[in-house]
Amino acid sequence: MNVRSLQRVIEAIPTSDGAGVKLRRSLGQSAWARVDPFLMLDHFSTENPDDYIAGFPSHPHRGFETVTYMLDGHMQHQDHLGNTGDLKSGGVQWMTAGRGIIHSEMPQQEQGRMRGFQLWINLPAKEKMKPAGYRDIQSAEIPVVTLPGGARVKVIAGTLQVDGRATAGPIQGISTDPLYFDIELPAGASFVHPIAPGYHAFVYPFEGSVEVGSAGKRRGLKTHHAGVLSDGDAVELTGCEQGGRIILLAAKPLLEPIVQYGPFVMNTREEVEQAVRDYQSGKLTEASL
Numbered sequence: 087m088n089v090r091s092l093q094r095v096i097e098a099i100p101t102s103d104g105a106g107v108k109l110r111r112s113l114g115q116s117a118w119a120r121v122d123p124f125l126m127l128d129h130f131s132t133e134n135p136d137d138y139i140a141g142f143p144s145h146p147h148r149g150f151e152t153v154t155y156m157l158d159g160h161m162q163h164q165d166h167l168g169n170t171g172d173l174k175s176g177g178v179q180w181m182t183a184g185r186g187i188i189h190s191e192m193p194q195q196e197q198g199r200m201r202g203f204q205l206w207i208n209l210p211a212k213e214k215m216k217p218a219g220y221r222d223i224q225s226a227e228i229p230v231v232t233l234p235g236g237a238r239v240k241v242i243a244g245t246l247q248v249d250g251r252a253t254a255g256p257i258q259g260i261s262t263d264p265l266y267f268d269i270e271l272p273a274g275a276s277f278v279h280p281i282a283p284g285y286h287a288f289v290y291p292f293e294g295s296v297e298v299g300s301a302g303k304r305r306g307l308k309t310h311h312a313g314v315l316s317d318g319d320a321v322e323l324t325g326c327e328q329g330g331r332i333i334l335l336a337a338k339p340l341l342e343p344i345v346q347y348g349p350f351v352m353n354t355r356e357e358v359e360q361a362v363r364d365y366q367s368g369k370l371t372e373a374s375l
């Protein structure tokens with residue numbers, strides 16, 4: 087087994103997006119801070135309503151997927167297709183912007199904790215202009231597996247394979263074959279899992295910290311730092327003294343050129359300019375109406 091080691095660390099920086107929602111951005115803070123096909127990872131976590139109440143009013147996307155994982159709180163999605171979706175604690179919204187979607191994501195609470203992630207996953211060139219779509223996945227549809235040793239894994243996308251037992255998450259069949267696990271690791275507990283060689287992978291502790299790598303070669307990774315893994319065929323994570331909670335992401339890289347202008351992510355400058363023109367002239371979403 088060739089266990090992946092910690093290759094690069096991207097510290098999340100405080101920023102804001104939407105109408106002033108405070109968040110921490112690790113992936114996506116600059117063009118080098120991407121892990122193909124993952125374009126961006128935003129983490130929002132606050133008890134202060136002023137940090138989230140303005141939400142994300144109507145805005146467009148083209149060329150990729152947005153995945154929102156709500157840890158605590160309640161947001162409502164509305165889009166140009168007339169869809170309304172409630173995103174509640176423990177639930178996930180998997181949205182394929184494809185050719186274009188215009189949506190809003192607004193808080194449905196005036197107090198209390200709001201905590202979660204938004205991840206952007208790129209689409210291959212041949213799928214960037216497919217019709218938009220989305221899925222709301224309730225917390226109860228996401229399997230949670232407790233492993234010997236105490237690790238607890240929530241399987242959002244891909245399949246958990248431990249001791250010959252497979253547990254499939256609700257999201258399957260995406261062409262980049264993503265794995266998305268939320269892993270709780272008590273102090274000293276380990277989590278070992280295969281990841282296909284060539285796939286890109288990273289971890290992000292959002293509570294406590296974690297050690298990455300096999301015994302003798304472990305390196306610590308602190309809260310709010312994205313740890314990009316080297317190539318290999320497995321990942322090994324170990325809970326530090328206080329334990330930790332981490333998301334693990336892995337996927338097949340696209341190895342295609344990326345040209346991004348805000349919420350439009352295409353392969354060429356011409357395609358991005360087209361996206362801007364389509365948005366300005368009301369044609370961004372035409373084919374998906």
Ligand code: FE2
Pocket residue numbers: 142145147152189191
């Ligand atoms: Fe959005």
